[in-house]
Amino acid sequence: MVRQVAEQQNVGLIGTFMPTLSKASILIVDDEPGMRNFLLKTLMPYCARVEEAEDALQASAKLDEEHFDIVILDNVMPGQSGLEWLSEQREIGLFSDAILITAYAELETVISAIRLGAVDFLLKPFRSNQILNAVARCLDRANLRRENNLLKHELGANSNLLRHRNRLVGNSEEMQEIRDKLNSYAQLKSNVVITGESGTGKEVAARMLHDLSDRSDRPFVSMSCAARSLETFEEELFGRAAVHMEGVDEKEGLLLSAQGGTLFLDDVDELPAQSQIALIKVMEANSVRPISAAREIPLDIRFVFSSTKPLISLVQAGEFREDLFYRINVLDVHIPPLRQRPTDILDLTHLFLEQMQHEFKVEGPELTPSVRGKLLGYDWPGNVRELRNHIERALIQGDLSCGLEDRSKPENDIETLAAVERRHILDALEACDNNRAEAARRLGVSRKTIDRKCQVWGL
Numbered sequence: 001m002v003r004q005v006a007e008q009q010n011v012g013l014i015g016t017f018m019p020t021l022s023k024a025s026i027l028i029v030d031d032e033p034g035m036r037n038f039l040l041k042t043l044m045p046y047c048a049r050v051e052e053a054e055d056a057l058q059a060s061a062k063l064d065e066e067h068f069d070i071v072i073l074d075n076v077m078p079g080q081s082g083l084e085w086l087s088e089q090r091e092i093g094l095f096s097d098a099i100l101i102t103a104y105a106e107l108e109t110v111i112s113a114i115r116l117g118a119v120d121f122l123l124k125p126f127r128s129n130q131i132l133n134a135v136a137r138c139l140d141r142a143n144l145r146r147e148n149n150l151l152k153h154e155l156g157a158n159s160n161l162l163r164h165r166n167r168l169v170g171n172s173e174e175m176q177e178i179r180d181k182l183n184s185y186a187q188l189k190s191n192v193v194i195t196g197e198s199g200t201g202k203e204v205a206a207r208m209l210h211d212l213s214d215r216s217d218r219p220f221v222s223m224s225c226a227a228r229s230l231e232t233f234e235e236e237l238f239g240r241a242a243v244h245m246e247g248v249d250e251k252e253g254l255l256l257s258a259q260g261g262t263l264f265l266d267d268v269d270e271l272p273a274q275s276q277i278a279l280i281k282v283m284e285a286n287s288v289r290p291i292s293a294a295r296e297i298p299l300d301i302r303f304v305f306s307s308t309k310p311l312i313s314l315v316q317a318g319e320f321r322e323d324l325f326y327r328i329n330v331l332d333v334h335i336p337p338l339r340q341r342p343t344d345i346l347d348l349t350h351l352f353l354e355q356m357q358h359e360f361k362v363e364g365p366e367l368t369p370s371v372r373g374k375l376l377g378y379d380w381p382g383n384v385r386e387l388r389n390h391i392e393r394a395l396i397q398g399d400l401s402c403g404l405e406d407r408s409k410p411e412n413d414i415e416t417l418a419a420v421e422r423r424h425i426l427d428a429l430e431a432c433d434n435n436r437a438e439a440a441r442r443l444g445v446s447r448k449t450i451d452r453k454c455q456v457w458g459l
Helices: 002-021 033-043 056-065 082-092 107-115 128-156 173-185 202-212 230-238 273-285 311-316 322-328 343-360 369-377 383-397 417-431 436-443 447-456
Strands: 025-029 049-053 070-074 097-102 118-123 192-195 220-224 262-266 302-307 331-334
Touching: 002 128, 025 033, 025 056, 033 049, 033 128, 049 056, 056 082, 070 082, 070 128, 082 097, 082 107, 097 107, 097 128, 107 118, 118 128, 173 202, 173 331, 192 202, 202 220, 202 262, 202 302, 230 273, 273 322, 311 322, 343 369, 343 383, 369 417, 417 436, 417 447, 436 447
Parallel strands: 025 049, 025 070, 070 097, 097 118, 192 302, 192 331, 220 262, 262 302
Antiparallel strands: none
């Protein structure tokens, strides 16, 4: 009977802890072989990786080789106590959370552990469910802290992607080819460069690549490279170690926040030369040394980059390092501007209208054939971002065609023949009040030609 109850409890534990612990890496530091063996047997069935060290020296060596999410640390050990070792490691760059275990419940020890960033404290002897609970709480707290930091980072970047950020919309042939390419790249580890004009959806594509990969349950971290000095670039990307003597707190950089997931560096073509060198060092070593830290922390990250300009042209002009270009430019995805995939304009218009009518609790203006023609006839130099802002403004003003009368193309921009043809036919349709037969007569083409073109454009 006792065995049956124990088995039922173990089954319950597996169901409770498995989702939280299944990706965790843990380092056990304890001089007692029996305690290390107990912790190994308790944690290994649930965790991705569990390592052990019998003293502070061995633990330091393991941290030099690998990153761990949690360090379970005995306080009383020969040579150097757990708290002394933890203080030293924080100074040289330990960004793992710590759980202190000890046989002595002294208030001074608890206070010192909290000051050094230990997130839990267990008194020996303890049961297996107690350590599992402590580890699960520690991981949940770390995940929540990381999510909050990343959310603040995204909000600080003024991103619109919180509303619509991981789905490429559009049924055009070009967009389908991009989705197919992202699907084929998703399970690879290679670096990806996504190119396209501003506002075409490069970050959305990067998020979709992440969501399709086996890293989807780990963080996706985005950082803009534009207008950053070397100092701000390194502090935000690398983070910094705690310097208690100077009152400097530890700061986890975006590289560590993205551990196990994807780091998206937006506008990498805007990165200054010195920052390019710093990025090369990280990618070559596959590790990062936070500011003021003495240790390199190993990384497990997939890098995705975006650029509004062809990087090879910048290399040839001496504005982008050739060694960085060949390191990042393994796989590429190009997103064409909205004016080159007109059917996506209407798909996006329907989506934004639906979203914003629900958000603003208003009825949207009617999407008449004339309005559709004007939407298709406009160049959208700001691409998807401009279209979304136009829909928001149109809902407020009650007119979807407002501001689209001036359809002049950007200066020195040569339109494709397909774009010129579409513009001319749409102008003819508008002049004929969308009478296709009359428009065909005036253009000197068959009615079937007009019908076929309109079908392709989604009219």
